[in-house]
Amino acid sequence: MANVRMSQPGTPATTQPNYMKVFIQRDYSEGTSVKFQNRFPPELESRIDRHTFESTMNKLNEYFAEAEKGSCSTYCEGCLACITAYLIYICTETHYEKCLRKVSKYIAMQNERVYNPKGLQITDPVYRGLRVIEISILDRPGRT
Amino acid sequence: MPKCDVKTRYIPATFAWTLLLSTTFLFFWYPCRQFYIQRHPWVPAYQAVITFFVIANFTLATFMDPGVIPKAPPDEDREDEFRAPLYKNAEINGITVRMKWCVTCKFYRPPRCSHCSVCNHCIETFDHHCPWVNNCIGRRNYRFFFFFLISLSVHMLSIFSLSLVYVLQKEKDKLTEVEPIVAMILMAIVTLLAIPIFGLTGFHMVLVSRGRTTNEQVTGKFKGGYNPFSRGCWNNCCYTQCGPQYPSLLKPQKYVARRSNKENQSISTITNDGGPGGGDPAGSGRRHMPTGGPGGPGTQQQQQQQQALNQGGGIYDNNRHTQVKTYMDHGNGHGIRTVGSSHYSK
Numbered sequence: 191m192a193n194v195r196m197s198q199p200g201t202p203a204t205t206q207p208n209y210m211k212v213f214i215q216r217d218y219s220e221g222t223s224v225k226f227q228n229r230f231p232p233e234l235e236s237r238i239d240r241h242t243f244e245s246t247m248n249k250l251n252e253y254f255a256e257a258e259k260g261s262c263s264t265y266c267e268g269c270l271a272c273i274t275a276y277l278i279y280i281c282t283e284t285h286y287e288k289c290l291r292k293v294s295k296y297i298a299m300q301n302e303r304v305y306n307p308k309g310l311q312i313t314d315p316v317y318r319g320l321r322v323i324e325i326s327i328l329d330r331p332g333r334t
Numbered sequence: 335m336p337k338c339d340v341k342t343r344y345i346p347a348t349f350a351w352t353l354l355l356s357t358t359f360l361f362f363w364y365p366c367r368q369f370y371i372q373r374h375p376w377v378p379a380y381q382a383v384i385t386f387f388v389i390a391n392f393t394l395a396t397f398m399d400p401g402v403i404p405k406a407p408p409d410e411d412r413e414d415e416f417r418a419p420l421y422k423n424a425e426i427n428g429i430t431v432r433m434k435w436c437v438t439c440k441f442y443r444p445p446r447c448s449h450c451s452v453c454n455h456c457i458e459t460f461d462h463h464c465p466w467v468n469n470c471i472g473r474r475n476y477r478f479f480f481f482f483l484i485s486l487s488v489h490m491l492s493i494f495s496l497s498l499v500y501v502l503q504k505e506k507d508k509l510t511e512v513e514p515i516v517a518m519i520l521m522a523i524v525t526l527l528a529i530p531i532f533g534l535t536g537f538h539m540v541l542v543s544r545g546r547t548t549n550e551q552v553t554g555k556f557k558g559g560y561n562p563f564s565r566g567c568w569n570n571c572c573y574t575q576c577g578p579q580y581p582s583l584l585k586p587q588k589y590v591a592r593r594s595n596k597e598n599q600s601i602s603t604i605t606n607d608g609g610p611g612g613g614d615p616a617g618s619g620r621r622h623m624p625t626g627g628p629g630g631p632g633t634q635q636q637q638q639q640q641q642a643l644n645q646g647g648g649i650y651d652n653n654r655h656t657q658v659k660t661y662m663d664h665g666n667g668h669g670i671r672t673v674g675s676s677h678y679s680k
Binding site for chain 2: 218222259260264267284291298322
C-alpha cells in the first residue's frame, strides 16, 4: 500500500522543504527477500503512466531477486572469504553490494531520463534501510 | 548507572576471549612444544588451522554489524503514529504474520526482525543477543556465529584428545611436572565447557536445518505449525551457510553508483594543448567527439567538460604541449573502451 506523507528537510532526495512523498512498501508475500509492491499509487495517476511505473518496479525487483539468490558464485565467495579469514571483505565487494550499486545506477538513470522531467524523484531504498521506496513529488509542496 | 551498564556489558565477552586465547596458548606452549612438535609435527599445524578458523569466526561474530535496520528518519510515513494499529498483517507463503510497530525505530518491523534493547536497534532476522560476543546475532553475522560454534567444538575435542594422549604416554612418576598438570587442567576446562558448547552447537544445527531463529524457537512462534520461512532442510542449510552476504545498511552512501558523468562520457587524461596554433593536429584530438555510446545527456555533459577543459582548468600550464588521449566508457561498467585520437606532443 502506498502512503503519502509531507516531507521534512534533510532527506537525501530533497534540498527544499516540504515535498509530498509517496511510499512504496515491501512485498512480503514470498518471504523476507527484498521485493517491492508494484501496485500503482493513485497519487501518481496524473503524472506518470502505469506501465512506466510498473516496469521500473519490476526491474528493481529483478535486481533484488538477483542479489538475494544463492548460487555457485555466492558459495565460492563464502568459501574464499572463510579461507582468507574474511579479509577479502575488506578488499572486494560482495555479490549483494554489487547488485545494490546496479540498483543505484538504474535509479539514477530512471530519475534523469523519466522521472525528473515529470517532476518526480525516486529515492534509493538503501537510504531507507531497504524498507520503502520513496517517490517525492517535486513540484507539489506539502503543507507546513 | 549508564557507566555500570557499559562495564558489565563487556565482562562476558572479555572473559570468553581471555579463556579462549589462554587455553589455546597453554596448549601450544606445553603439550605441543614438549611432545608433538618433535614427533608429530602435523599436530601443531592442524591445530593452528583450527585455531585460525575459531578466532576468525569469533572476531566477525563479535565485531560485524548483525543487520541493523537504521531508524526511520522524521519525514517518513509515521504521521499516524498515535492512531496507527500496533500490528500490521502480512501474508507470507499463505501464513499470516504480524508486523509490530517499533516505537523506538519508528517503523513496522519487517518479518523476523526484532528490536534488541541492549543494542537499541531493530535487527534483521534477529536470532538472539549473545553476551559472550557482546553483539546481536542477526542476518549478517549468523553464519559466522554458527561456524564459530562448530569450529570451537572441534577445537575443544581436539585439545581434549591431544592432551589426553599426552598425559597417557607420560611415565607415571613424571605426572607431577608442569606440562602434564597443565594438560590435565586443559582437559578439566574442556570437560566443564563441553555440555554448554556442544549443546548450543547441536541446538543451532537443528535451527539451521529447520530454518528458524533462536527467537522464533524460544517464543514458540511456529510451534506445531508450518514455518513460512523454511525452504526445506537442504535449502535452509545451503542458504544459511552459502547464501549471499547481506550488506550493511548503516552507511548507504557506499552503494551509490559512481557519478554518471564519469561513466557515460569521455574521460580526458590530460587537459591542455599548446599555445595558439598548437602546431599539432593533437589539438583537435582534444575536441574529439565520442563515437556511439549512450545518451544525449552524457554527450552534452561530455561536451561541457571538454569546453571546461579547453578553457584551461586550474592546474595545467596553458603553455605546455601535452598529450591528449580520450577514452570513452560505454557506461555499463563492463569496461568497453574506445581510444580517441591519441597524438602526443612534447
